[in-house]
Amino acid sequence: MSLIVQKFGGTSVADVEKIRAAARKAIRAQRQGHRVVMVVSAMGKNTDRLLELAQEVGPNPPAREMDMLLSTGEQVSVALVAMAINALGSEAVSLTGGQIGMQTDSSFSKARIRSISTERIERLLDEGKIVVAAGFQGIDNDLNITTLGRGGSDTTAVALAAVLKADACEIYTDVDGVYTTDPRLLPEARRVDVISYDEMLELASLGASVMHNRSIEFAKKFGVPIHVRSSFSDTEGTMIVTEQESGTAPVSGAAMTPDEARVTVLGVPDVPGMSLQIFSAIAEKKIAVDMVVQNIGDGGKADVSFTVRRDDLQATLLALAPVIEAIGVEGVTHDDHVSKISVVGANMPDQAGVASEMFRALAGAGVNIQMITTSEIKISALVPRDQASIALRAVHEGFKLHEKPDDAKSWSQIKADREAGVEVETLISRLRDDALEALTLTGISVLDHQARVTLMGVPDRPGIAADMFERIGAAGISVDMIVQGYDGEDGSTSVSFTVPQDALEASLKVAEAIAASHGMRGVQGVREIAKVTVSGIGLRSHTHVATLLFETLASADINVDMISTSELQVNAVISSDAADTAKRGLEKVFAGSLG
Structure with missing residues (x-):
């Protein structure tokens, strides 16, 4: 049975109705025959409110305590999503970063993942449950709660997809894919069907907010296909894989780091x-x-x-x-x-x-x-x-960039090429037990x-x-x-x-x-x-x-x-x-x- 990791960002679980919509997407995937792991961010604006509370208490709060505080946002989300799945007639279990076995170093607020113990997740999946995992967080060797920094939920999702050998990692967000540039800045920006890991890695580091660069690093290292999709529609979205959309276009995207x-x-x-x-x-x-x-x-x-x-x-x-x-x-x-x-x-x-x-x-x-x-x-x-x-x-x-290249390939065409034996240079790293982000x-x-x-x-x-x-x-x-x-x-x-x-x-x-x-x-x-x-x-x-x-x-x-x-x-x-x-x-x- 295939396994899919679905990640839902803060805007995708911002209120009860959006939580129910996310739950329905997971249930639909399970009923289509997939085992499903969800990775969930804190509800929209929740993290901002927690940061404001910390500043009200006092300036320069200790980094350890900030991680303890900010991790509660995801704990709220995963519990509510699991409740919604159960209310809709399926079974789900919510887990914190520590409970999914996410082991990190002790760099509070910007921790790196060292290892992920998957036994508990796999047991729950074998029992037919949807696993709802908290993104953005883990624990260190002393059981301190740590957070992964900006884009941490993306990183959690792709890392889980890597260690679980998932067939795909679906990233649900408030946009319907990756664009040639930020469509909020240029309305004429074009959604691309396919973009390569290398191109996305550079664009992510340049401020393309749809994905974080650390998550793309994981995907490239371990060969995880990423499917960026809208939480609010069934648009096909964008696949992030080894291949690029066009074999001739000199430029695939532009970015502004303001x-x-x-x-x-x-x-x-x-x-x-x-x-x-x-x-x-x-x-x-x-x-x-x-x-x-x-x-x-x-x-x-x-x-x-x-x-x-x-x-x-x-x-x-x-x-x-x-x-x-x-x-x-x-x-x-x-x-x-x-x-x-x-x-x-x-x-x-x-x-x-x-x-x-x-x-x-x-x-x-x-x-x-x-x-x-x-x-x-x-x-x-x-x-x-x-x-x-x-x-x-x-x-x-x-x-x-607003025009589609004449030789642009869709994901279905690229899959057909793969099935036909077209060779693609890939880098799939050995999954090390001690330093996934090495x-x-x-x-x-x-x-x-x-x-x-x-x-x-x-x-x-x-x-x-x-x-x-x-x-x-x-x-x-x-x-x-x-x-x-x-x-x-x-x-x-x-x-x-x-x-x-x-x-x-x-x-x-x-x-x-x-x-x-x-x-x-x-x-x-x-x-x-x-x-x-x-x-x-x-x-x-x-x-x-x-x-x-x-x-x-x-x-x-x-x-x-x-x-x-x-x-x-x-x-x-x-x-x-x-x-x-x-x-x-x-x-x-x-x-x-x-x-």
Whole structure:
């Protein structure tokens, strides 16, 4: 008999009638022959009310007590849902996180799952009952109640689906699937039938609220198909699986992360170990760093820029203060009036000109770009917050995301392909008993025989990036990694990109013409560089990954020229003659995490 995990968010159980509707969906699935596990969030607005009560009692409540308090929201929901199922003529049992065997570490408010003991759930299912499990919570080794943090119920649902080897995990929410962007921001956004794990993982980390990135990490690691559906209709929704909807469309989605803050450390001594000191101080405070750009500044010193959540800015500056004094930088600037605009697409690596197309769309809307970072399937640009909505619409329209690609496949077509034996590259991790959320790396690689071109003193006005990369593309030059750092001098920036080494001379010629036409300070070219890449699942949520990379390179006396990060990769540009040493060192350090 097949097994289905159904997750219902807070809006889906916000009142008695919605609770009954959720109960009916579970009963219908059971009567269709499935064994059913429900994962339920706290009733809508319940968690907000509990947070308000805590603040009324006093400021800065202990994290342990906050977890104790917030976990009660799910306990109310699961009991009411089980009551509704029983009242409708079926049998159900409600269980807290501890009762379903959800064992976590002791990181209150952001606990990670270590193991799930399924014996009790399986026994209840064998007895013909619907199991109603509390999302968002577990217990540690001392039986303290812990919570999993933002999106914790999604994570609970997919984790249960993984350990129970469920046939599918259905996520019921107040939207009817995954859209090309947030339909509340752009009504013309299109619902997609299918989206890949990698694309959804990047979009989730960028603020696509329909799913949380940790749940997608689980799904990718353990091969769990996720079906995102509406709680209030029978629309087919969206399947999140290995395959993508289109084999040709360069971009599948766009996202806006509205509340970002940019921090730039200016004039960092260009010697090994500096990045390590900066980012390890931030990682110690469990602050997630998003866009990371290290670029070459004037005089051979490096400028390091990165973004954090706006709410984390002050804590970040406090964490940096002793480090800044110790390493002797020229200064620190920050701006908390910025937003991030990103486009994501699994087909990007196979298509040239995607970056210039995005930059042209932003230029056409009069949007200025402050920072750029690229990865294999994502391009992100930092823009002024008051231009963020305009920017999102511009890139959505620029890539025609409101239109369905000609070669778009439905879930039924993909299933038919699978049944016909079409091979798909998948990563299904071994279910470890001690650390379900352990870091899983998919590879450590080196792209050698590369060169770097840096344009310094890039004017801070719309259209420059578009002109640069359109002219580079027109010259037939293939660009890999792009970073734009914010250097604080007269508002200008520096832009670096990597190219194959045999394209350096042609690239410098184009770059010098670009610099002359826009009055830039100068152009620099460096040959014999390599890009070292650590790829995996959950690199941003496991904040120690970048720290370990910098630590490994520093211990081998290897200097870092450029950095870029994404949810799936951390990239560092180093000298070619250090590439083999770097790869061996990283393979040794991450040996236990390689999938």
